[in-house]
Amino acid sequence: METPLLTSQLPGRTLVTETATYLYCSGTSYLGMARNEEFQAILQACFATYGTNYSSSRLSNVQLKIFSETEAYLSTWTGAEAALVVSSGLIAGQLIVKTFADTGTFIYGPRTHPALWRTPIDCYQGDYTNWAKEVPEKVRTATSKEVVILTNSLDALWVQTYSFDWITKLPGDKKITIIIDDSHGFGLTGKNGAGVYTQLPELPAHVQVAVISSFGKALGIPGGVILGNVSLIENLKKSAFFGGGSPPVPAYLAAFLQAENIYQQAREKLQENITQFTNNVQQPALFQSFTRYPVFYTRQNSLYAWLLEQQILISHFAYPTPADPPITRIILNSLHTKADIEVLTHQVNAFCASANISY
Template sequence: MASKVYTDQLPGRTLVVEGEEFLFFSGTSYLGIPVNEAFRNCVLEGMARYGTNYSSSRNSNLQLRVFEETEEYLARYTGAEAAFTMSSGYLAGQALVQALQGSGHFIYAPNTHPALWRSTADEVTGDYDAWVGPMLQKLQGLQEEHVILVCNSLDPLKARNHGFSWLSALPANKQITLIVDDSHGFGVTGEDGNGVYTQLKARLQPNVRLVVASSMGKALGIPAGVVLGDKELVDKLRHSHYFGGASPAIPAYLYAFLKCESVFQEAREKLYANIAYFLAHLERPGQFSYFERYPVFGVREHRLAAYLQEHGVIISSFRYPTPADDPITRVILNSAHTEQDIRRLTELINHFDRP
């Protein structure tokens, strides 16, 4: 495992540490949006119009159209009936689960993000695939008519795309709400980066209600969160104290989000090209865990992180979720990387792995 580094600079394709420049293959900014010049210019346009923040309630007698315009766009973009934004993915997740608290029996999949916990008692560890069978058995024996299943769309730590083949096995005699956290897929996976909502909605039985919660701060680089679902649920969220009592997302960023559809598209295409280039230049891609068109590559040999850092490349490597746990090591690509950056990375990986 590599040693910790400290810096005062925002990382993009590179990172400067104590005057030395490193290639940076870590973080969750998959589309490189925070260092994208066109996006930054749109944020500045938004700030010229809306200021640096909107320090008021969404229930105020002053209504900024950009909130409604963004939510209408997000619903169209994802195929959802309605969308609900807040200032962070964490807050959006809390607004959702607290609104459903007391309405049914919650079942959590392993490693669901704390944003969707009602309390620390909801933490579940273990393997997702091993969870599915017992969960389906438990569902059959529950007396409660309404069950709320909470899970992630994918595992960004182990670079695994979760299978949802079990959806067809859900019992038809219960009302089921399926909450999926798509924070690490939204903006990258799905059609034009629209995430998992449409894909899952098409596979659900009539008795299953789909809700997708997501941070917009990963691939999309927007400090906001979104909940996607049916209009009845979104209206319920709008009447919660979370909606009225919390400051909303920063309008300047929502303005930039609406203006930068082509910027996101171009960044996605560049990311997919970078992924293909990386795989094409690895001598043994099987040494990584990964799935198609996703920029995270799980590393099985943790010594690689220290080796790369010695040669001017920083990847993700840290013990998770606590300092007592095993390290999780990953190579993470983003849209800002050049072919030269990736070629340097693959040359080092290939040299490290040779007998």
């Protein structure tokens, strides 16, 4: 396992250490909001209005309007009937899982995020496509009348898009709840970046869907959300895990609502970077990727060391345990300039030539 690089400042388009500055092509700040100066200015003004934290419960006899305003915006943006904001994506997942804990049979997709686990045994390695083919039969043979299906919206590690056509093939004799973790798609994929909720097929009458997501990746703020129908969201509000937990920091939500144009500009810039990268890599089969997504997985783990020598840092770590082989990925963000992408593609092409890699 490589020694991690230590830094005293948050990376953006570059990572600065005590000894060097690297072009930073890692992390999950896909839209670069944590280092976006326009967004930072809005956020500072929002802190002046809302303070640094809301030290109370959403059940308090004093209610800040920003919570319901954000939920209304998220509902309109995604097309969901209702939305519920919480302090993190992990809390969003655990809140809904605990609410459904005693509800029939749970069916997990491969590599489902820990936010949706009941226990670690719920996680397993497998192929999503094969699993999706098997889901209707698993539901049919379930002995309970209610079934909960849990999965990610996509695979951000091995970089695979997921189809949800299997939803239309589910048996009609059971009440089915599908819970999807969209943390690596929300803000990026779907219509206007609204995520997987905008990409789902029409739901059969016996099926309801809840989508959970972190705000901490593409959106670049702390917090999380649950999207679903009104009945589901109202039921979650009755949970002690909701009332007993702190809500998101209001200033971040206010900044999010004021920054719609900034987010859209960042999405457009990211797409320009993706297009430039994919159009100029001479061996595109070096990477596993899908259209309009900023992550590029490669089995050529030696690419990491090559790029590091050229002052370019990409994502490279063992998974799912420290004893496993590393996963190597190039991750683009909206802060990268045209010149950055030129340097990156030049070095990727040089690596392929040096290693005599041809597909």
